[in-house]
Amino acid sequence: MAAAPQAPTRGSVRKTRPPVVKTSLNNPYVISWSTLEREDIHFILQTLEDKFKAIGLQKIEDKKKRKKAALIKKQRCGPDAEISEDPKEPDGDLQASGWTPAHVRKQLVIGVNEVTRALERGELLLVLACKSVKPAIITSHLIQLSLSRAVPACQVPQLSQRIAPVIGLKCVLALGFRKNTMDFANEVGAIIPRVPSLKVPWLPERTQDPTDILETEPWESQDREILDTSFDDLTKLSKRKLAEGGQTSAAPLQPLKVKRLIPNPNKIRKPPKSKKPISK
Secondary structure (H helix, E strand, O other): OOOOOOOOOOOOOOOOOOOOOEEEEEOOOOOOOOOOOHHHHHHHHHHHHHHHHHHOOEEEOOHHHHHHHHHHHHHHHOOOOOOOOOOOOOHHHOOOOEEEOHHHHOOEEEOHHHHHHHHHHOOEEEEEEEOOOOOOHHHHHHHHHHHHOOOOEEEEOOHHHHHHHHHOOOOOOEEEEEOOOOOOHHHHHHHHHHOOOOOEOOEOOOOOOHHHHHHOOOHHHHHHHHHHOOHHHHHHHHHHHHHHHOOOOOOOOOOOEEEEEOOOOOOOOOOOOOOOOOOO
């Protein structure tokens, strides 16, 4: 006798969804900071540390806010909670919060965001970045900015560990010196010759003497001169430079590679649950 046919299974088995693949262009160029010699590292850190200690630059926190926070903590935790400072201390012994001396702080640019804005405006003479920053991409954009603005820049190991405690900060990931600096003019002039040149394949290397930077015309006057010249004059000037130079760019072109990215490739993808039939 023939076997009885089996009843059809309820629902159908679906295949697993294929992983989502995103394609992108891989950058063939490798951009990195130039290596700083060990003697130069020691000289830069020691010079800055001695100068900051001699000037006495410090960031003072408002002690009133600390006392207020301690009182709130005591009210929440109960009367048995210990307070580090006495709230009944007279206000005459307190110092105002902020930087002291204030005019010295205006000559410096501290922090990655502040250094980035100052570089974009062309206001700096020297840029120092901390090497212990993680991830490294936080300060890697300063390489192109510094080279495009002809500003000497380098990555200094232990910059944050040595300088931050001296000026009363928790960390210093980037430090810049403005063009109008007077108190750090000698230190900047001594550090710049020790800074190695940066290398970016698509940007030509431009070096400029720090004494010449102070004497250059402001950006506004240069922009006005460019706006005053006509379009035909600019076209003729560019054609003349191309004819004299013979090369449009010294950077060798590299082929772009297509890179495929799979988000979370180790994820276990389960098949979707089959929909149950609606009973009428």
